[in-house]
Amino acid sequence: MEAIASDAFRRLPDGFRTLCEGVVIRVEDFPTADVVREMKLGSEFDILGLFQGVGLPFRSESAPMQMPNMVWLYRRPILDYWAEHEEALGTIITHVLVHEIGHHFGLSDEDMEAIEASVT
Incomplete structure (x- = not known):
């Protein structure tokens, strides 16, 4: 899964990848219990x-140093989804990956769909 995600990231448009620096x-296999609870999910x-x-739209140069931005891909839920659908x-x-990185940019669903279409 790491290799597939890495390959997908490399195929993103250059400008998009450049803005993803950092x-x-x-x-991970599953989200943490804190994520499940905070997002009020029915299950992991x-x-x-x-x-x-x-x-990016909410960053400020004057803000204190923060942890790096993270995109989490959850292996087991993704594999379960894959088993139940006909998508590769x-x-x-x-x-x-594109959807979660899109949150980094504050993109709309339409913007994310256009970027995703350019990768496939």
Whole structure:
């Protein structure tokens, strides 16, 4: 899954990737119990990925130093989704990655769909 996500990231438009500098992409089996509780999820399978951090539109040079922005891809929920749908695993991972990175930029769903279409 890490290799597929890395390949999907490399295929993103150059300008998009440049603005992602410093964003850390991590793959974990499941979201933490804190994430499940804070997002009021029914189960740990109810989320495929998550952006945590301060998106570009909300950053300030005067703000104190913060943790790096993170994109989490949740392996087991993604694999379960893949098993129940006819999409290729790489397509699903790319979709989740673009969607979560889109939160970093404050993009609309339409913007994210256009970026995703340029990758596939």
